[in-house]
Amino acid sequence: MHVAVIGAGAVGVTAAAELAVAGAGVTVFDRGDPGSGSSGRAAGIVYDAYAEDIDAELAARSVEAFRRLSGTGGFEFVDCPYVFLAREGDEQVAEAIAGSVERMRHHGRDVEVLTADELERRFGDSLVVDDVAAAAVAHDAGWADPASYVEMMADRARAAGVEFRTGRAVGLDVDLPGVVVGATVERFDAVLVAAGAHTKQLFADAGVPVALKPYRVQALTSTTPYDGPMCFDASVDVYFRPHSTGLLGGDGTEPVEADPDDWDREADDWFVEGLGRELDTRADYALDVDRSWAGLCTATPDGDPLLGEVVDDVYVAAGWQGHGFMRAPATAAAVAEEIRGGSGIEPFAPTRFEGDEAFPIFQGMTVETGKSGESEELEESGESEESEE
Template sequence: MTHATIIGAGAVGVSAAHHLAERGIEVTLVDKGHAAGETTGKAGGLVFCQLHEPADVRAMGYSIDFFRDLSAAENHFTYHEVGFLRTGTEREHSAFEREVSMQQNEGANVRLVDPPEISEIYPTLSLDGVTVGTYAPGDGYADPHTFTTTLLDEARAKGVTYRPGTKVTDIDVSDTPTVETEAGPIQTDTVVIAAGPWSRRVAALTGVDLPVKPYRAQALVTTPVAFDIGTVYDAHEGVYFRSEQRGGLLVGDGTEEVESDPDGYTQTADFDFLVETSDVVERCLPVDDVGIQNAWAGLCTATPDGRPLVGRPVYEPGSDGGPDDVVVAAGLQGHGFMRSPAVGHAVADIVCDGESEYPEWRPDRFDEHPGDFDIEEMLKLDGKHPGLQ
């Protein structure tokens, strides 16, 4: 293995380029636009280990260490380690207990907290109805665009060739794999598909039917407020918020659980989302009639079981065969930026060694074609804990 061509210069694609270059692989990174120009650039930048699956918790252990190390180097990137608190009512209590136990078993620094401790952590937070929380002090946030461009600079210094404005038109996976682009062909040894919401369309060029669906997620930034607060996810209401560097609050999660067209979706936030999330913020924090400074929608990509697709794909889910010279890294369920260091590391392991430490993410895990499937927002507890009423 001497050369890999990566399609997509978001956080996942750039991370894959960086990790492959570290392993001595020659890399060409192409994007029809520019680095972090689409999904990554619209991400909220949350970084947290409090996930529902053991593999994801392990992945976040690697990713958080990666963010810390990159932040400590001399560059423009900063990882803001402000902590991440999930709050819940008695309805969420048992689910929180089970998840914290699993997360601790996977090495995460997280604990259950009661209302008095929550008040010590975030004194400005209203605890009306809150009976339990989970808290990870090492969680935080970072700017996805700055992360991606900073890591791209490091990757290019390691020899990665970056070709923005290069649209892929076809992929030949015969004896000599070739990525056809509007700027000419690229002969390669392995093709890595990290095209975010466009990954299914790109994979189709290789004959692969990738079971992923793009969907909208919304966020807003308020006008400045008179306090700072780390990241809070209200598990009962399904809304998160945190302080922004410029004094306002970043607020999400306006997930729309229906499929969207990546070339024709609405990039402005819905009015109902603005009203509902503003109401939650005003109930939880000491703000009155907070203004909205900016609001937008970006795309995430879902899979049938909520787990990423990272590895060598099969031509048809449930079949045995697939293109030997293709690796996919898609279906990150809205958690692509924060998991991108671990996903990039996994891609490098698969290309160089044939497997990664995340077998749960293998694209060939489906026994049969999943057909149509429901899109499920991944922060919420509903659907992950059958007994949750």
């Protein structure tokens, strides 16, 4: 069996390595270098704190894989607790934290609700907590540099016999199936499209709509030291973690569909200023920006990924809602297994959508509240679809 993988991000290289180790011939295509898409721009936050069973299972397996791979090929996974919290006055999110922690624990995740005293005692040295209404901590969590993960996994893939063809954008042919390279279509037994923000476009050009929208998010690093826990302040949608330069923080979601070929790679002033304010409030932290940037994530109508067969022998792995890196080891393994004849993950099957659905974009990092994000499209059209997120 010879499989083509379009996209050498965290997902594509992991799937390629899995397929090759299982005996398949694999060719990976990337328009740039491995990791040059969203994986090279990601914050690298990893946790297994998901309230839904499949997510929790995939995330837990991924945390295990990150720990196992840490120390190989320049890749390091740093264990670090993940605190998520709601501010006083934000009752909806505060209640959602309690409810989702119960479900996470039900799925065997090592997550606990913290009383105000516990929060102060355990994290009061690095976080300001006197305005916190509800908080929880996930222990199976940590951070890593996603670019070094891709590099390490690409090396493993090469060692298992995977061929990499980089530096050229390719197209998709769903009939053969095949990969369009310039004027030629190369035939494969199966094609996996793991092309991140370009995935929708690749399928659209091949005449197959998929329910995906790229959207822009932002992050920065700062040189002031920070050695506290990873933290997500769900009331203001801001996250931060320790980083080799000091701190990495982000969100700055723009909830509108982005053009994957024409978007602003620089962070906006409003994002940098806003994050500076929130870091001061939450961690008494003085922002001293080292680098700031934007990147693209992909949204789906229900917030779950599109993972599996779209049409005969053509597969997709995309739509991670800002959580693609932390689940990459397990989601890539799952789609590789499906390509080899396994059953796949039914609730994530891309065929659950027609592909032409209208849907609003919700930011990825969130506590599952049902709290709706702002959506320009909804505001403009007056539509009233509800996200299940």
